[in-house]
Amino acid sequence: MPRWVKVTIATVLPLAAGALAWWMCAMVGVDPNAAGIVVSLVVLVPGTPLVIWAGQTEASPAQRPRPVPAAIGGIPREPRAFQPRPDLLARIEEVFREGGAAAVCALVGARGVGKTQVAAAYARDRADRGVPVAWLHAETVGQLTASLHLMGAELGLRSAADDSSAVVRKLRAWLEDRQESYLVVLDNADDPDVLAPFLPARGGARVLITTNDLAFERIAAPLPVTRFTAGEARRYLHDRVGAIGDEELIGELIDELDRLPLALSIAAAALVGPPRVGYAAYLTQVRSTPVEVLLDRPRGEPYPRGVGQAITLALDGVGPQARRLLGELAVFSTSGVSQEILGPEATGALAELGAVSLVAFSQDGSTVLVHRLVRRVVRDEAARDGALASLIEAAALRLVFVERIADEDTGRRLPTILAVDEHATALWEALKPLLDEDAARARAAARTLFKIRHATAEHLLYLNDGTRAIPVAQAVVEGREQVLGPDHPETLNATYTLAHAYEFAGQAVAAVDLFADLVARWSRIRGEGAAETLRAQAGLASALTTAGHADEAVGLLENVVAAQSRILGSDDPHLLGSRFFLAFALVEAGQPDRAAELFEALVADRAGLLGADHPEALVDEQRLAWAYHHAGRFEEAIAVYEHVQPRQERVIGADHPDTLITVHGLASAYEAVGRIAEALTRYEHAAHRLATVLGPDQPLTLSAARDLERARRLAAPG
Incomplete structure (x- = not known):
């Protein structure tokens, strides 16, 4: 409720009640002094809380505290x-x-x-x-x-x-x-x-x-926290295995396994089967499995006696598919692997591993967990057999699906994308020591991991989240430099992504420097007129625009577009990208009418190539509206914005940053034609949701917040 309405209510109601009280006192002949007291009470009793209520301001959605998750x-x-x-x-x-x-x-x-x-x-x-x-x-x-x-x-x-x-x-x-x-x-x-x-x-x-x-x-x-007591160990075996056998044998097995809960859980799974194994037979197996011979002892910290033996026995009892899957799980991040990453084809192997307690599951069953001791046993055995690089490569191949996530699904699947990047990081850390020992296999696995992390950085850039993209892209550049060399095309492509990440994060000067270096390197390797060099020049021009040098960017982009038009097809995505950068730079350089013409042509070409509702085609329309706005063609801008927003909400989601940029642009257009109330509503929505999605300090969020405060001042009475 507007504050002026609250103030009016808080003023009028007590006065009206006081006047009514005075009239009633006069009608019944109450003494004037007593009537004055009555009237004062009638005015003050409801008036005080109303004044307090009128002074309260309603918190905006961005100010309301978020409920604490359970x-x-x-x-x-x-x-x-x-x-x-x-x-x-x-x-x-x-x-x-x-x-x-x-x-x-x-x-x-x-x-x-x-x-x-x-x-x-x-x-x-x-x-x-x-x-x-x-x-x-x-x-x-x-x-x-x-x-x-x-x-x-x-x-x-x-x-x-x-x-x-x-x-x-x-x-x-x-x-x-x-x-x-x-x-x-x-x-x-x-x-x-x-x-x-x-x-x-x-x-x-x-x-x-x-x-x-x-x-x-x-x-x-x-x-x-120590091992189970003998009583706890016996109760565990009784509850888990069922009918208790020879008490002496059970005591010997408990002692052999050091009463360690992990070792006992694996042993119990083997005892239960199938096939069911007796205590005497299992005890014989444990005693005949020299774990110190089978596995190298980690420096500084030996395996607890009995655990390694139990794990080894459990591994011997599972099939090759389950054992291979456990090897992959052992090299993923220790935080656990989602069932989505493993896929339905892993269900049988997971059931087999779970049956012998080699894996566990989160409370909701969505994540597979492997105890760190099991991980160490499996990884050490793989390292001894020379199979660790192969396991890492197999695990990496489970993550390549991140490259196939469509633009329109990026926002909705961001948690999965970030989980994939965490696993890829863990795999790279496990792989680095093997680059000299198993060079060919390790290099192949490394290139797969770099592709995965590069795709993650590109997804983050698609969400306009340069801040989170920077460390991912930086890691890819450094890794490719180490494995492939600084001038390898894959290294230079990662550098291009890193430069754009700096630009999206508001670090335009760093982006300009990196793009300029990239132009020089591609010129030396491929030549000044090569497609790669021209693409780097277009990126440099985009960063120059962001850094406030739009006039310089326009001249560079006009040359790039002309050169690309000669050597690339009209539907080449790099040429379309350069045309977008040129139109954008023209707006920033104070030529919005010319920019609008370029955006109109780009909208038609991209829609014809990809479809009118493709995410990139919708961004072209969004920027066309932006150009109309800067040209003073406000009603045209509003019409385009209003046409784009519902389609973006349907295709990429209401909380996607591109959709929120459209909401912000529409608010600005409404403000330009005096529709302040509608502008304020959309500014509030854009600022609140951008802060939630990208964080309060991201450039897009800060821009929306500044416009919101200005609009609030315009809307304030007086």
Whole structure:
């Protein structure tokens, strides 16, 4: 409700009530002094809250606090025959109770003792009680960074321009300001120095860490987690396997497996079968499997005795397809692999691996998880056999579908695209040490990974998100330089993408420098008139326009378009792109009428080639409207914008940045013809949604926010 309406109501209603009270007092003959008191009360009692109400301003959609998600990240679901270990859960609660505000507890223990399952049981209990939970992966700096960025995004705190330190500061401040209960789990933490800046010093949040590093006692109350007790181990086998056999044999098997929950879970799966194996036979197998002979011992940290043996036995019991799949899972990111990436063809192998406890699943069943000890056993065995590069290549091939995601689906499938990039990053880190050992296979796998990450960067650029595209494109450039050399065409193509990422992120000077270097390199390799050189020149001109040198860009682009027209077909996408850049630069150079003519021709050509509702054809129409606006042809601009917006919403989605750019342009056109109320509504929508989709500090968001504030000032009375 407009504020002037509130003020009018808050003024008129109490006065009207006072006048009515005075008249009634006069009618019944009340003494004037008493009548004055009555009238004052009648005016003040309803008037005071009305004045307070009138002074309140309604929060805009962008200002309203985002509801806190009930869960961030995937809490592992309860495994079969789970032993709740209530004493540990009670001690966690005791640590949090005694620790006061912002208590931090670290579950510390060796690999395989079940720290993650204890933390998951506590997290599930908290979630059941209505406490929001964030489950974050902290095994590596990269995983922790990704988890913190996810948490920041889910809470509406992270902007696209935030680096890791900014995200940490915002999350810590949010946790310290929160008085209600909140649980953060940091699973498999490796470095206390990395976590320390994130841990809150006050507030209602509680932080639970799982780690095998005793150094965490410096920043958290340590709670040791050891192996199962003999009783817990026996109860687990009874619950999982069923009828108990020879108690002495069971005791020997429990001891042989060090009472480690992971080893016992794998052993139980083998005992259950099919085929079902007796305790005596399985114990004989365990004792005859010399894991120290089969597997190289990792430097500095041997496998817990018994776990490696149990894993090896389980591996021997699965078929070749399941074993191969487990090998691929072992080289993907440890945060888990979605069923979407693996595809329906992996269902049978996953069932086989799950039956022998070599894989687990997230609580909702959408993500496949592999314990880090299983991963290490499988990877070390593959490295010993010279098959690790082959496994990485096979895993990489599961990710190439990201190249086939259509433009119109990019926004909707962004979570999948980002997950693919996380896995590609993990695969590259695993592959780098093999470049000298298995050069041919490793180089082939590397080129596949670079194609995947390059496609990710291109998808981010299609969403106008240069900030997130920069580190991805930079990694591709550096990787290709290492594997292929700095002047390889694939390296130079990645450099082109990186330069555009700088431009989209508002770093136009860096983009100009990189494009200029690219022009020089292509000229030296291919020649000044080569298609690659001309494409780099068009990119340079686009960056010059962004940097405020539109006049220089126009001259360069006119030469590029003329040259490309001679050597390329009229439907070549690079020529169409250069024509787009030229029309854009003409608007910025103060020649909007000429730009409108070029955009009109481009709209017709692109629509004839790709269809009128192709995403690129719709952007051409959007920019035609923009040119009309700059030429003062406001009604024509409005008509085109209104025609484009619903089609973009249908094809690429209402929250796609290109759609929101159209909304922003339509608002500006409405403002130009005096339709201020309609302009204000669309400015608010564009600014709010761009901040949500891209972050508050992205150039498109900042532009919409500035226009919104100006429109609000215009609409303000007086």
